Amino acid sequence: MWSDLPEKSLQTALGALLAKHRKNRGLTQSQLAEKAGIGTATLVRLENSGQSNLDNFLRVLRALRLLDGLEEGLTVPAKSPLEQLQERERERR
Secondary structure, eight states, rough: GGGGOHHHHHHHHHHHHHHHHHTTOOOOOHHHHHTSSOOOHHHHHHHHHOOOOOHHHHHHHHTOOOOHHHHHHHHHOOOOOHHHHHHHHHOOO
């Protein structure tokens, strides 16, 4: 789904998701900004438009305890999908 979105739409969607996570945790923008070590205006901009630098984005993910999910999504398997397929084909023979 996200792979097909233009960057601007993806940024907006990410910002909206961060806002939902913040609200689900019962935090105000000021509280989350303080917890993340960024300015409230920076968080507002991130939530509204998704525009931020990577450092601030990661600070917010850490404050919301979302970094583990990011790590899981970016973990490279020990074997590539092609290697896994080739291995399965060899086992069938």
